[in-house]
Amino acid sequence: ESESLARQLEWQKSQLTGIEAGLQDSASLQNRLIASQREVESRSSDTQAAIRNINAKLAELSADELQEQVAYWSTRAAVSEQSLADANAKKEERGNEITRLDVRRAELTARLRETETLLNGLDAEKNSLRERESRLHGEIETLRVQIEPAEKDLEAAEREETRLQETEAAAQRSFANAERLYGHVQLEHTRKQEALDNLRQKITDDFGLVMFEYAEDVSGPVPLPLDGMVEQLPVVTELDPKLEEQLTHYRAQIRRMGPINPDAKTEFDTESERYQFMKTQVDDLHKAQADLKHVVAELDELTKQEFSRTFDAVDRQFRETFVRLFGGGSARLALTDPENLVETGIEIEARLPGRREQGLALLSGGERSLTAIALVFALLKVSPTPVCVMDEVDAMLDEANVGRFRDLLMDLSRETQFIIITHNRNTVQAADVIYGITMGRDSASQVISLRLDQVTDDMLKSR
Structure with a gap:
């Protein structure tokens, strides 16, 4: 807001300077006119005195000399009267010019007083804004004093937060290492337990939990009291030759089957549930894909309809604009692939006045530029x-x-505001506001502006 007021004040000062310069010029011109009027009056007085002298001399001369002198001085008197009439006309013209300059000076004086009043108002507003700025600076300093302790506390809290985050990150790294070590230990324990179970199962498969008959004359440790807890096998005196082969076959089948997984049903239920979820997601994706294809098809159809409608409207306006810009001829827009409106291209076919129809590439630079403007x-x-x-x-x-x-351009400016960069004076005449870039005395670029609706006849005459 202060910058806007400063610019407005600078503009008012420049206007005041221009008005004062105009007043000085008017005063100088008025002084010159008054001096000229005085000179005309002096010359008129001298001429009347000369006429009186001539009349006195005529009274002293004889008839012949008098006649010659009368003819001579009559001619001189006629010339003097004509000069006097011209001087009086010039005097009257100068008087009218002085009157007009007085009116102009009065107008400039009124504008000067108005400008001074406006400048005083702007100065008062500027002082008010300065006071407000000082007051705001004071409030800002007060708030800054109040904010500084909070900022220090915030910095301390941020440092503490950073320290705690570093501690948390170190703890998380330690916890991750512990979890990884625990996983390795648990995996090793699982492998050892499986190996132990396999050995136990192998012993059971190889020997079984059976009761052996111990001979009395065999020395050694006393068997454990497992009566009733183990299977009592019959005494076999002869083995079937095929029994060893069947036993080996069964052992191989058991080893291939591997250990029993007690969580197989739970894992199956989990995988089944996950399969149903994924199947539902896939069905939803297929449905969404079908819906998107339907929406894309509708959008393509709408795009085709809107493109066709817009293309026809632009083609009609292009034909009219082309004829108006070229003062005749004809032009049209053509589709390269009318069957595929989504991917089709557009070509311009133009026929200038007195020439045959041809493509845009065969036109001259100015003709192509004017055709592009028409589009x-x-x-x-x-x-x-x-x-x-x-x-x-x-x-x-x-x-x-x-x-x-x-x-x-002037017809279209009723609906659209145009910003045109041009060096053509005819185009500039259509503008409401003109901006120019010029180089000042300090070799720096300056921007000057002019509103054509504010240019008066007096300004044009003064130029």
């Missing part, structure tokens, strides 16, 4: 935008084409 204006007519920026689009156009371009 852009057609798009703006179909779908107007708030702002349109054009960079030297009229650089390759001649004066006649620039005139038609300017007229069409």
Whole structure:
């Protein structure tokens, strides 16, 4: 807000400087006119005195000399009267000019007083803003004093949080190492337990828990009292030759089957549940895929309809705009693949006045530029935008084409605000506001602006 007021104050000061310069010029011109008027009056007085002298001399001369002198001085008197009449007319003209300058000076004086009043108001507002700025600075300093202890506490809390996070990270690393070591130990224990179970099962398979008959004359440890707890096998005096083969076969089958998994049913139920979940997810994905394909098909259809409608509208506007810009001829937009509106391209076919129809590549640079302008204006007519920026689009156009371009630009400016970069004076005449870049005395670029609706006849005459 202060920057805006500063810019406004600077502009008002520049206006005040211009008004004061205009007053000085008016005063100087008025002084020159007054001096000229005085000179005319002096010359008029001298001429009247000369006439009186001539009349006195005429009274002293004879008839012939008098006649000659009368003719001579009559001619001189006529010339003097004409000079006097011219001087009086110039005097009257100077008087009118002085009156107009007085009115102009009064107007400039009024504007000067108004500008001074506005400057005083701006100075007061500027002082108010400065006081407000000082007050805000004081409040900011007060808040800063209140915030500093909290910031220190926050920094200490952040350092403590960082330390605790580092401690937590170290603890998590230690816990992960312990879990990994525990997993290794548990895995080793499982392997040892499985090996022990396999050995126990192998012993059981090889020998079985049976009761042996101990001879009385055999020395050694006394058997354990396992009566009734083990199987009592019959006494076999002769083995079947096929029994050893069957026993080996059965042992091989048991080893191939491996140990019994008591969690097989639980694992089967878990995998079945997971399978049903994954199957449901896959079915949902198939359904979503079908829905997306349906939506894509609908969007493609809508895109085709909207593209066809927009293409037809742009084509109609392009034909009209082309004829208006070129002063005749014809042009149209054509699809490269009318059967595939999603991937089709667009070509421009133009026929200039007095020439045959041809593609855009065969036109000259200015003709291509004007055709492109016609297409852009057609798009703006179909779908107007708030702002349109054009960079030297009229650089390759001649004066006649620039005139038609300017007229069409003024028609479209009712709906769209145009920002045009141009060096063409005819295009500049259509602008409401002109911005120019110039180099100042310090060799720095300066921006100057002018609103054409604020330019008065007096400003044009003064220039």
